[in-house]
Amino acid sequence: MNNFPTIAAVVIFVGAFALIVSEKVHRTKVSSLGAALLFVLGIVTLDQAWHNYIDFQTLGLLLGMMILVNITRRTGVFEFVALRIARWTGGNYTKILIGFAVITAVFSAFLDNVTTVLLIAPISLYIADLLGQNPRPLLMVEILASNIGGAATLIGDPPNVLIGSAVGLGFMDFLTNLAPIIIVILVVNLFYARFIFRHQLRSNPIPVEKLAAFEEERTIRDKVLLVKSGIVLGLTLLAFMLHDLIGVRPATVALIAAAVLTFISKQDVEELLQEVEWPTLFFFGGLFVLVGGLEATGITTMLAGLIAGSGSSLLLLAVVILWGSAILSGFLDNIPFVAAMIPLLMTTIAQLGLTTAQAEPLWWALSLGACLGGNGTLIGASANLIIAGVSQKTRDPINFRNYFKVGMTSMLISVTLATGYIYLRYFL
Amino acid sequence: MPSRLVEKFMTTELITCHRGDKLRDVAALFAAKPIGAVPVVKKDNRLCGIISKIDLLGFFLPEYLELFSNIDFIQDFSTLQSCNLDVLDSNLLLATDVMSYEPPTITLDTPLLKCAALMQKKGVELLCVIDEENHLLGVISSTDIARAFFGKYLG
Numbered sequence: 243m244n245n246f247p248t249i250a251a252v253v254i255f256v257g258a259f260a261l262i263v264s265e266k267v268h269r270t271k272v273s274s275l276g277a278a279l280l281f282v283l284g285i286v287t288l289d290q291a292w293h294n295y296i297d298f299q300t301l302g303l304l305l306g307m308m309i310l311v312n313i314t315r316r317t318g319v320f321e322f323v324a325l326r327i328a329r330w331t332g333g334n335y336t337k338i339l340i341g342f343a344v345i346t347a348v349f350s351a352f353l354d355n356v357t358t359v360l361l362i363a364p365i366s367l368y369i370a371d372l373l374g375q376n377p378r379p380l381l382m383v384e385i386l387a388s389n390i391g392g393a394a395t396l397i398g399d400p401p402n403v404l405i406g407s408a409v410g411l412g413f414m415d416f417l418t419n420l421a422p423i424i425i426v427i428l429v430v431n432l433f434y435a436r437f438i439f440r441h442q443l444r445s446n447p448i449p450v451e452k453l454a455a456f457e458e459e460r461t462i463r464d465k466v467l468l469v470k471s472g473i474v475l476g477l478t479l480l481a482f483m484l485h486d487l488i489g490v491r492p493a494t495v496a497l498i499a500a501a502v503l504t505f506i507s508k509q510d511v512e513e514l515l516q517e518v519e520w521p522t523l524f525f526f527g528g529l530f531v532l533v534g535g536l537e538a539t540g541i542t543t544m545l546a547g548l549i550a551g552s553g554s555s556l557l558l559l560a561v562v563i564l565w566g567s568a569i570l571s572g573f574l575d576n577i578p579f580v581a582a583m584i585p586l587l588m589t590t591i592a593q594l595g596l597t598t599a600q601a602e603p604l605w606w607a608l609s610l611g612a613c614l615g616g617n618g619t620l621i622g623a624s625a626n627l628i629i630a631g632v633s634q635k636t637r638d639p640i641n642f643r644n645y646f647k648v649g650m651t652s653m654l655i656s657v658t659l660a661t662g663y664i665y666l667r668y669f670l
Numbered sequence: 671m672p673s674r675l676v677e678k679f680m681t682t683e684l685i686t687c688h689r690g691d692k693l694r695d696v697a698a699l700f701a702a703k704p705i706g707a708v709p710v711v712k713k714d715n716r717l718c719g720i721i722s723k724i725d726l727l728g729f730f731l732p733e734y735l736e737l738f739s740n741i742d743f744i745q746d747f748s749t750l751q752s753c754n755l756d757v758l759d760s761n762l763l764l765a766t767d768v769m770s771y772e773p774p775t776i777t778l779d780t781p782l783l784k785c786a787a788l789m790q791k792k793g794v795e796l797l798c799v800i801d802e803e804n805h806l807l808g809v810i811s812s813t814d815i816a817r818a819f820f821g822k823y824l825g
Contacts, residue, residue: 318740325743364737368744371732374751455746463740635733 247285251535254279255582258532263574270521273528273578280535295534299407299493300400301523306496307397311353312517313507314475317468318461320349320361325458328369333448335375339383339439340432342366346384347391347428351398351421352479355388355625363632372455373448378638379439381629382645386431386617386652388625393613394424396482396492400526401580401612405605406492408584409598413482413492419606423663427614427656434655438648467507474503529581537585546589556600557669560607561661563587567611568657572618572650580612603668610660618653620645674782679818680799680808686711689718693729693763696721706795709806710769716804719769722794729768730755775800778807786815 258276262269280286286295314320327345331337342362349358362384370377392399396406396416406416436443462468478499482492504511536542554562563583570579587608591601616623620630620642626649633640686709687696699708700723710719732752735741747753757763774788775798785797789812799808 321740321743364734367732367734367737368750371734371750371752452749455749456743457745458743460743461740632734632737635737 247283248539248541250283251280251285251539252541255532255536259578259582262578268521269575270525270528273525273532275528277528277531280531285535286531286538290538291531291534295537296527296530297404297407299491300403301526302493303397303403303407303496304400304526305518305523306493306498306500307354308518309500309514310471310475310478310496310503311357312514313467313503313509314471315357315361316464316509317471318463319468319472320358321365321461322458324362324365325369325456325461328365329453329458333373333450333453335370335373335448336436336443338369338373339380339435339443342369342380343383343387343428343432343435346387347394347424350388350391350625351394351424355392355399355623356628358391359384359388359625359628359632363629367632367636368456372452376442376638377636378633378640378644379435379442381633381640382648383432383435383439385623385626385629385645385649386435387428389613389616389623390424390428390431390656392616393610394421397496399613400577402609404577404580404584405609408588409605411602411605412485413479414485415602416609417483419602419667420609423610423660426663427659430655430659431652434652435648438651467509470506471503474499474506526577526581529578532578533581533585536582542585542589546586546593549586549590550593556596556603557665560603560664560668563604564607564611564661564664565657567608568615568618568653571612571615572622572653576612576616576623580608583608603664606668607660607664610664611657614653614656614660617649617656619649622649622653674818675778676776676780676782676785676799676808676810677778679782679814680810681814682808684709684806684809686806687721687765688712689764689766689769691765692761693726693765693768694758694761696765697726697758700726706811707773709773709796709798709809710765711806715806717773717775717798717800717806719766719771720773720796720798721765721769722796725768725770729757773798776810777801782815782818785810786812786819789815 254276258272261267261272277286277291281288281291323345324342327341328338331341346358346362349362363381366380366384367377370380389399393402394417396402396411396413402416405411406413478495481488481490481495481499485492485495504514549559567576567579567583570576587604591604616626620626620640626645630640630645685699685703685705687699689710689712696708699705705723707720707722709717710721712718730753731747732750774792774794776785776788778799778801780799788797789795795812797810798806799810801807
């Protein structure tokens, strides 16, 4: 092992990671420059990056889902669902809190978390305003629910997309292994939220006439488009679920669906493609190269050797991964962390001589830790910051301190439940 | 045809206010005259901002509305707690609380078509005419410009 490239790759990776965490420079600029440096120094070649390191399954799945969601969002259906649920609750604030938490979790499981909270948070402010309630409990619970719900599926949160495509775990694998515990965690968190916000949730009776102030039907802007995107999204989910049967990978499904819906939706394609979050995709691209630098220089193999040689049991390894990734993701962006962990874990698994099936609990531990950890602090996930931004428009905004009390406790509860689940399901 | 300039069509009978004026007094100006905006000036008549009628009306509405791309579903705004029609009754609110800084400005020799282009681009109904030292010389409204261009169709 030649020393210079190794040290350079580590310095570039650690430097880039620190800069991304500091949020002084946009993360896409950092990851692109980091990748560029690796190319310039010849540590990674463009060919290697293209063929070995950049995971086009991840990029394809993210791109396809972004386009599908952007088209569906234009129908106004998400706002409709939120308002309809508010109507069903009859204006009871506790029921609204629970209802909005559940739809936030469900939407987050199928859309990305940031899109979900951008749709739900404004509606929440409106409903709280209508009922004369403080919206802060509602917004805080939506943060918790978005990170919890995102963990439930392959497409719910970027760490899952990364893990799924690198390890070859499909939509049903995620659903059957993670959704059961996610439902438990969500329910427990709802009881927790009802307890900590019990003073704010003391319901003064709401005159039913108030719910006549809005007409949720009017959020639907395009009924034809709604039917079209409903059909395409339904078929997409079906294809995800039948992955094992039809053998088409999720990225392929998502890109085909995006192409079909773009074609039949009659939407302006220039506008649609402008709405794609290219910075996120380029961030991933650069990140894959940065992580590739560590692999190319043998760092990954070396670290994996240390872990494999430590003599820890599989259970201990799973617990350490779960808690370690939860705590780190509470403070850092979970995407670069998971991107770096994947090759490390894969090499460790190979060195330990574990089969894919034996090693599966480790991946679920990584996913649960990385996703649930996002609830720990206000900077734990992008969706948290979006909601905090929205809450600046209220009299009682969310800040780092008032969130920390709620979020850290929730995270500890959630990760404890996840630990129990992993032990009971995979090690008993 | 010589290009039409601001100088000929602008209004010089100015309705202005100061930063420390009560907002309710500024609001009264809009009730009295069909104007779109009131320039905010310093004691020496230098321009420091502008208060538009739309901004003032927005004061009654919840701030979070800007997060919605579509507000068709809200039928009855009066049921919202944050819609407070009496908010301007307070003596505490001043012009400075709602004024926007750096309003679009023009000079005496700006052609009228350029004014029209600026209004369209910036979405405003009123442009402030200033000299080199930022003194307010007059204002030109979309009505003034319409009069200049469409006057010939008057019966």
